[in-house]
Amino acid sequence: MTAKPRQAESKAFWDSRFSEPGYAYGEQANDFLRASCQDMAAGDALSLCEGEGRNAVYLARLGFRVTAVDFSExxxxxxxxxxxxxxxxxxxxxxxxxxxxxGIARWDLLVSIFAQPPSPVRQRLYGQLQQALRPQGRLVLECKADVNATADDRYPGARILRQEIAPLKVVIAREQERDLNEGRYHLGVKRTVQLLAVNS
Ligand SMILES: C[S@@+](CC[C@H](N)C(=O)[O-])C[C@H]1O[C@@H](n2cnc3c(N)ncnc32)[C@H](O)[C@@H]1O
Known part of the structure; x- marks a missing residue:
């Protein structure tokens, strides 16, 4: 018997959420993304699991050429x-x-904000990070974290993610409870990992 996908993994779930009025995670960019790239020269940016565009639009307004990918049209x-x-x-x-x-040496900035793919998808993708980033290119990532998660889990902590994004050089790896205020679905105290890493 095939395992039933978790609700949040299905495209139908996300299409339905994004069909609601307004912006589920607000119109403002994630604050860790803002803090992590405002000093960068604009270049080519790829935002994974972009959703309704708050982060992509922020980067475009900074002058980045932004490609936003998601499975929800x-x-x-x-x-x-x-x-x-x-x-x-x-x-x-x-x-x-x-x-x-x-891709290969394609991006100056890779963004993954609350993209929470299942672990095999995540590990396959993160294995491509170094070859996809140009020299000095950055990865900016924030995702939810479960305490005591293993590498097989969907919400891993900083220790596991550091290993998965190697050999990128980690500048910030912060796992913490923090107060989110991003639209109506990211409200209140959540445990997250914030990672800033460079292809040096
Ligand atoms: C929590 S939302 C985050 C949206 C956006 N990054 C933000 O922070 O506003 C997760 C996003 O991941 C997308 N997603 C989930 N699984 C995906 C997959 N396998 N391929 C592409 N997109 C996916 C969903 O459609 C949704 O837009």
Whole structure:
């Protein structure tokens, strides 16, 4: 018997969430992303699991050429609308991370904000990070973390993620309970990992 996918893994779940009025995670970029890239020269950025566009639009407004990928076309349509509202352009691509390739020396910035793919998908993707980033390119990642998660879990902590993103040089690896205030679905105290790493 095939295991039933967890609810949050299904495209139908995300299409339905993004069909609700407003922006599920708000229109403002994630604060760790803002703190991690505001000093960067603009270049080519890829945002994984971009959803409704808050992070992609922020980067486009900084001058980055942004590609936003997600398997929810409903989310990406709202991302394009948000870009239009702010007078910027982003490229959107409907992809499933399960079979998406990051490319080779293609990106100055890779963004993964609350992308929580299942562990085999995550590990396959993170194995491509170094070859996908240009020299000095950055990875900015925040995701939810379960206490005592193992490498097989979907919400791993900083220790496991550090291993999975090697050999990128870790600049920040912070696991903490923090107060989220990002739209109506990221509200209140949650345990997260924040990672900033460089391809040095
Ligand atoms: C918690 S939301 C985060 C959205 C956005 N990064 C943000 O922080 O506002 C998770 C996102 O992952 C996307 N997603 C989940 N599994 C995916 C997969 N296998 N391939 C592509 N996108 C996926 C969902 O459609 C959703 O947009």
């Amino acid at each position: 409903v989310g990406l349509a709202k991302a394009r609308a948000l870009a239009e509202k702010h007078g910027v352009t982003i490229t959107t691509m409907v992809v499933d991370l399960a079979d998406f390739d990051l």
